Amino acid sequence: xxxxxxxxxxxxxxxxxxxxxxxxxxxxxxxxxxxxxxxxxxxxxxxxxxxxxxxxxxxxxxxxxxxxxxxxxxxxxxxxxxxxxxxxxxxxxxxxxxxxxxxxxxxxxxxxxxxxxxxxxxxxxxxxxxxxxxxxxxxxxxxxxxxxxxxxxxxxxxxxxxxxxxxxxxxxxxxxxxxxxxxxxxxxxxxxxxxxxxxxxxxxxxxxxxxxxxxxxxxxxxxxxxxxxxxxxxxxxxxxxxxxxxxxxxxxxxxxxxxxxxxxxxxxxxxxxxxxxxxxxxxxxxxxxxxxxxxxxxxxxxxxxxxxxxxxxxxxxxxxxxxxxxxxxxxx
Amino acid sequence: xxxxxxxxxxxxxxxxxxxxxxxxxxxxxxxxxxxxxxxxxxxxxxxxxxxxxxxxxxxxxxxxxxxxxxxxxxxxxxxxxxxxxxxxxxxxxxxxxxxxxxxxxxxxxxxxxxxxxxxxxxxxxxxxxxxxxxxxxxxxxxxxxxxxxxxxxxxxxxxxxxxxxxxxxxxxxxxxxxxxxxxxxxxxxxxxxxxxxxxxxxxxxxxxxxxxxxxxxxxxxxxxxxxxxxxxxxxxxxxxxxxxxxxxxxxxxxxxxxxxxxxxxxxxxxxxxxxxxxxxxxxxxxxxxxxxxxxxxxxxxxxxxxxxxxxxxxxxxxxxxxxxxxxxxxxx
DNA sequence: TTCGTGAGTGTTACCGTTCTCAACGTGCTC
DNA sequence: GAGCACGTTGAGAACGGTAACACTCACGAA
Numbered sequence: 001x002x003x004x005x006x007x008x009x010x011x012x013x014x015x016x017x018x019x020x021x022x023x024x025x026x027x028x029x030x031x032x033x034x035x036x037x038x039x040x041x042x043x044x045x046x047x048x049x050x051x052x053x054x055x056x057x058x059x060x061x062x063x064x065x066x067x068x069x070x071x072x073x074x075x076x077x078x079x080x081x082x083x084x085x086x087x088x089x090x091x092x093x094x095x096x097x098x099x100x101x102x103x104x105x106x107x108x109x110x111x112x113x114x115x116x117x118x119x120x121x122x123x124x125x126x127x128x129x130x131x132x133x134x135x136x137x138x139x140x141x142x143x144x145x146x147x148x149x150x151x152x153x154x155x156x157x158x159x160x161x162x163x164x165x166x167x168x169x170x171x172x173x174x175x176x177x178x179x180x181x182x183x184x185x186x187x188x189x190x191x192x193x194x195x196x197x198x199x200x201x202x203x204x205x206x207x208x209x210x211x212x213x214x215x216x217x218x219x220x221x222x223x224x225x226x227x228x229x230x231x232x233x234x235x236x237x238x239x240x241x242x243x244x245x246x247x248x249x250x251x252x253x254x255x256x257x258x259x260x261x262x263x264x265x266x267x268x269x270x271x272x273x274x275x276x277x278x279x280x281x282x283x284x285x286x287x288x289x290x291x292x293x294x295x296x297x298x299x300x301x302x303x304x305x306x307x308x309x310x311x312x313x314x315x316x317x318x319x320x321x322x323x324x325x326x327x328x329x330x331x332x
Numbered sequence: 333x334x335x336x337x338x339x340x341x342x343x344x345x346x347x348x349x350x351x352x353x354x355x356x357x358x359x360x361x362x363x364x365x366x367x368x369x370x371x372x373x374x375x376x377x378x379x380x381x382x383x384x385x386x387x388x389x390x391x392x393x394x395x396x397x398x399x400x401x402x403x404x405x406x407x408x409x410x411x412x413x414x415x416x417x418x419x420x421x422x423x424x425x426x427x428x429x430x431x432x433x434x435x436x437x438x439x440x441x442x443x444x445x446x447x448x449x450x451x452x453x454x455x456x457x458x459x460x461x462x463x464x465x466x467x468x469x470x471x472x473x474x475x476x477x478x479x480x481x482x483x484x485x486x487x488x489x490x491x492x493x494x495x496x497x498x499x500x501x502x503x504x505x506x507x508x509x510x511x512x513x514x515x516x517x518x519x520x521x522x523x524x525x526x527x528x529x530x531x532x533x534x535x536x537x538x539x540x541x542x543x544x545x546x547x548x549x550x551x552x553x554x555x556x557x558x559x560x561x562x563x564x565x566x567x568x569x570x571x572x573x574x575x576x577x578x579x580x581x582x583x584x585x586x587x588x589x590x591x592x593x594x595x596x597x598x599x600x601x602x603x604x605x606x607x608x609x610x611x612x613x614x615x616x617x618x619x620x621x622x623x624x625x626x627x628x629x630x631x632x633x634x635x636x637x638x639x640x641x642x643x644x645x646x647x648x649x650x651x652x653x654x655x656x657x658x659x660x661x662x663x664x
Numbered sequence: 665t666t667c668g669t670g671a672g673t674g675t676t677a678c679c680g681t682t683c684t685c686a687a688c689g690t691g692c693t694c
Numbered sequence: 695g696a697g698c699a700c701g702t703t704g705a706g707a708a709c710g711g712t713a714a715c716a717c718t719c720a721c722g723a724a
Contacts, residue, residue: 001710011674016712024671047382047445048710051679056379058422058444065408072404076397079425088444090390090422093411112390112420113379218608243605250608276550276579278610333680343704348682356701380680383709667724674717683708693698 001042008036019044050113058088059299060109062102062119062126065093068216074142077292078118085300090114097122102129110134116299118142118292122187127152138303142295145188153302153313155295159189162284162320163196166238166266168204169282169322173264174331175236177206181224181248183240185213193240193268209234214244221247229255235263235331242267242274245281249327253278260329270323280325291318333374340368351376382445390420391631392441394434394451394458397425400548406474409624410450417632422446429454434461442466448631450474450624453486454519470635474627477520485634485645487627491521494616494652495528498570498598500536501614501654505596506663507568509538513556513580515572517545525572525600541566546576553579561587567595567663574599574606577613581659585610592661602655612657623650 005012010033017025018033025033036042050056059082061075075091082089090112092105102125109117110133121127121141130139131151142155170178180197183190194211201208212227214220221244228234229251239245245267249259257263259279267274267283274281294316302313337344342365349357350365357365368374382388391414393407407423414421422444424437434457441449442465453459453473462471463483474487502510512529515522526543533540544559546552553576560566561583571577577599581591589595591611599606599615606613626648634645 012711013675013713014673017673020712024673026672029672043443045383045710046443047379047388048679049712050379051377051383051681051710052712054679063411065412075407075423076425079395079423080397080427083424083440088422088424088440090420091407091411092415092420093408095412108415108420111375111378218605222608246605247608250610250612253610273550273575273578276554276582278582278585280582344680345682345704346702349703352682356703358702361702377680380709381682383680383711384682386709665724667722669721669723670719671721672717672719675715676713677715678713679711681709684706686703686705688701688703690701691699694696 001044004033004036004040004042007040008033054113055115056113057086058090058112058114059296060106060112060114060117061089061091062105062109062117062121063091063093064097064120064122065095073288074120074292074295077289078296081293081296085296087115097125099125099129102126103132106130106133106137110137116140116303118295118299121154122189124188138299140295140299140302142291143189145192150315151313153298153315155291155298155316156318157189157286157291158317158319159192160196160199162268162286163193163238164200165320165322166268166284167197167200170236170238170264170266170328171200171204171206173236173328175264176331177201177209178236178238179209179228179234180211181221181228181237181239181244182211182214183244184215190214190216190240197238214240216241216243218243218247218250220244222251224248225251226255228252229257229263236265236328237263238266238268240268242269242271242277242281242283245274245283245327246277249277249279249281260327261332264328264331266328268320270320275325277327279327282325282328283323284320285323286318286320294318333376336365336368336372336374339372340365386445387447388445389418390422390444390446391628392438392444392446392449393421393423394437394441394449394453395423395425396429396452396454397427405620406452406624406627409621410628413625413628417628419447429457431457431461434458435464438462438465438469442469448472448635450627450631454521456520459484470631472627472631472634474623475521477524482647483645485630485647487623487630487648488650489521489618489623490649490651491524492528492531494600494618495525495570496532497652497654498600498616499529499532502568502570502596502598502660503532503536503538505568505660507596508663509533509541510568510570511541511560511566512543513553513560513569513571513576514543514546515576516547522546522548522572529570546572548573548575550575550579550582552576554583556580557583558587560584561589561595568597568660569595570598570600572600574601574603574609574613574615577606577615577659578609581609581611581613592659593664596660596663598660600652602652607657609659611659614657614660615655616652617655618650618652626650 005015092108094101116138119141122143140153225248267281270283270285337347424440426433426437448470451473454475472485499510557580599613602615602617
């Protein structure tokens, strides 16, 4: 920077002003400085800037170390949006969604002076830990299913509504009731899907079948599918996600129950290849990339106005949509 | 830091020495400093350290903005290993695997003073761009299929061998020949799989069926599957990855050709739920997390010895393994 | 004419580390 | 007992920017 200043015949401060688009610089001077910068191939040193301003131009993403489809695809949405806003993203993952590890991850990010954090927070432990983040560090939580009164902005999927839509779709097809292949009971998103499903059945005066605790993958879905396939009364199944649905489909197939002729199946997520399951899966579409972008814009919003207490945190709720394919059919 | 020094009754320099585990500090002094640090809840400012040392404690990952399974799951392997080594990872993604965007992404990372870069480099454009990275910035490429003589370290999957194993497995089952549902022809990894497949057929004296250009997803697999299903001579198909295999399975099913009774199918990748396809997919297992860890350790290795020209770059080659499930059976 | 005002620019301090080098014991060797 | 190496410590200068403030003009109003 000193070299640039010398070459342009100005002070380093003027160079700084040019870099930061300060208005009070004569156009001719600015040109001279820009020319000098070009000819010296000057690049501003971000570390020095960070030291002086306490702003790093970096955003932190707090992730969950696993191969769940949702969290992964969100990363790209966030990253590309962040790039557009001039930020780089750093990732810190936790192996376990517990208080301590999450705090440590936040700490790692804070130590690197991130300007804000987007936390993938599918379980309350993450959100709780977030409230203990250093003051002045803006956080946004995405995922999970909170009270809607969290002390920080959130972006969430309206899982209950999604589940209602899925269940109603099956009821509308004439099924007497709808069974549910549930996710892990300690995940609020899974619980919200159970709630939406159950409410819809109540409202329709349908029997509410029992559920068993599960997990998000096909293996767990297969287990549940075996249970459900054994019961000839089952004609419609709403699965907590597409991977579970994949397992359920296999179990039904092995039991000789045809989909959708004998049993209708609905998934949740609309992951990339669910249109190629056997049969192609009717499911609830979620746009995770969009979710990430929304989270980012929320974060930037709150970062810019975090002086004082500011307005109450915003809460974005995204409603999934039904994607009709071939795994559902009218009850016979 | 000044406060810590004052409280401990030493100079700031001594505090710095304690932080950096400099040997020449009296044990008693060190204790005093550590106590002061604890009581003041001192945290070293990384930006200042970066400014002084030009080392940021951050590693860059150059990714590809898409939902391909491999690249995604590598991230977690890298991140957790990096964490263990005391690094944070920053991610820069490109939308397009071309020269310019890749250079820009490298540039973004360089501007944030990353100490090294792991580039997901499935296509040569990435590797080429990497050679133009700023001098002194250590890079490692993972993926793709280079000459084995790249100027930087690489971690690669031995796709040709994987394809050979898959093809041989099908030949060993008694199939006269093996058809191939290929990936995109301009991706070296896809090409290597074609090569391995073709060589194996040659060696066995089997007919080499024609292939058509494809893509990595189930939709493309479905297209290829329809073509192959129409040909009653097809009894064995080696798919360039599991997603393609999913599409192929659907196409075969719709054509009334049973798997594995009429046709055997093998995939590549062993993605999480391929054991729950209909039928469960025999495939080539790749451990992407491990790939990421290998890449990281290679990077750290080369970073520590990058003074001078150092030794020639290492090249790691990982061989995939056959995972036998139910989509293959002896020819009838 | 005189003074205030605001645009344009420079000067100096400061952000929180590490690096370089000098200074001070202390114990050992000769 | 003098000289010397070495372990221990400190003072000051980087590192490369930004912030705060002072200064110089040109211009318009009093």
